[in-house]
Amino acid sequence: MHFFWQELRAAVPLITHGDPQLVSVIGFTLQVALIATLAASLIGIPIGVALALGRFRGRHTMRVAANVSLGLPPVLVGSILFILLAGNAPGGSLHLIFTRRVVFIAQTILALPFTIAMTAAALEGLPPGLLGQARLLGAGRLQLAALALREARIGVVAGVIAALGTALSEVAAVAILGGNLYGYNQTLASATLYYVNGGHYAQALAIAIVLIVMILVLMCALGLLQHPRGLRLRFRSAT
Numbered sequence: 001m002h003f004f005w006q007e008l009r010a011a012v013p014l015i016t017h018g019d020p021q022l023v024s025v026i027g028f029t030l031q032v033a034l035i036a037t038l039a040a041s042l043i044g045i046p047i048g049v050a051l052a053l054g055r056f057r058g059r060h061t062m063r064v065a066a067n068v069s070l071g072l073p074p075v076l077v078g079s080i081l082f083i084l085l086a087g088n089a090p091g092g093s094l095h096l097i098f099t100r101r102v103v104f105i106a107q108t109i110l111a112l113p114f115t116i117a118m119t120a121a122a123l124e125g126l127p128p129g130l131l132g133q134a135r136l137l138g139a140g141r142l143q144l145a146a147l148a149l150r151e152a153r154i155g156v157v158a159g160v161i162a163a164l165g166t167a168l169s170e171v172a173a174v175a176i177l178g179g180n181l182y183g184y185n186q187t188l189a190s191a192t193l194y195y196v197n198g199g200h201y202a203q204a205l206a207i208a209i210v211l212i213v214m215i216l217v218l219m220c221a222l223g224l225l226q227h228p229r230g231l232r233l234r235f236r237s238a239t
Contacts, residue, residue, distance in 0.1 A: 010202035015209060021183065022206055028100075029187040033167040036107035040115045040163050043108075045156065048119025049145050053131070063120060069113035077109055078173030085177070098179040103187070106173040111163035118162060122155025123148045161222050168214055188214075 014022055051063050085091040085102065096102040126148060134147055149156060171189035178185040180194050188211040195204035
C-alpha cells in the first residue's frame with residue numbers, strides 16, 4: 001500500500017503541471033474519440049433508422065447482428081483488421097498498420113455497433129401510434145425518420161455517448177494495429193498499458209486518473225440526459 005501511495009504522489013504532479021507527454025496523449029485520444037464517434041454516428045444512425053423503420057428482407061437478421069456486435073471483443077476486431085491490412089494481405093498496399101489512420105479506423109468500427117443498435121432500439125421504443133399517425137397525415141420517409149429521431153433523441157444521443165466512451169477507453173485493437181508507439185499513436189488506454197509494462201507506474205497512474213475522470217464526465221452527461229426533467233426542476237427550484 002505504501003508503494004501505491006508513493007506512486008500516486010508522483011503521478012498527481014504530472015497532471016497538475018501538464019506533463020508534455022501526458023498532454024500529447026490526451027490530445028490524440030480526444031482527436032481519435034471525437035473523429036471515431038462522429039464517423040460512427042454519421043454511418044450508424046442512418047443504419048439504425050433503416051433497421052427500425054424499414055421493411056426489407058434480412059432486416060431482422062441485421063438487427064440481431066447489430067445487437068450481437070455490441071459484445072464484439074476488441075482484440076478480435078484488431079486481429080482481423082491486422083490480418084486484412086498487413087503485409088501481402090488484400091489491404092496491405094494501403095500501408096495502414098502502425099499508423100495513426102488505422103487507429104481511427106479501428107475505433108470507428110468499435111464505436112459503430114453502439115450507434116446502430118441503440119438508435120434502432122430507441123426508435124423501436126416509440127409509441128406505435130405515433131409514426132402510424134404521421135403516415136396517415138402524408139409524411140414521407142425522410143419526414144418519418146426526422147420525426148422518429150426527434151422523439152427518440154435521448155436514446156440516440158445515449159448511443160453516441162456510449163460510442164464515445166468506447167472510443168476513449170478501448171485498448172486492444174489500438175495496441176495490435178497501431179503498435180502502441182511511444183509519442184506517436186498512443187491513446188490514454190494504450191499508453192497506460194505501455195507504461196505499466198515498462199514499470200513506469202507513476203505515469204500509468206496519471207494517465208489512468210485522467211481516463212477515469214473522462215469516463216465519469218461521460219457517465220454524468222448520460223445520467224443528466226436520461227433525466228432532463230429532473231434537472232430542469234432542480235434548476236428552477238434553485239433560482
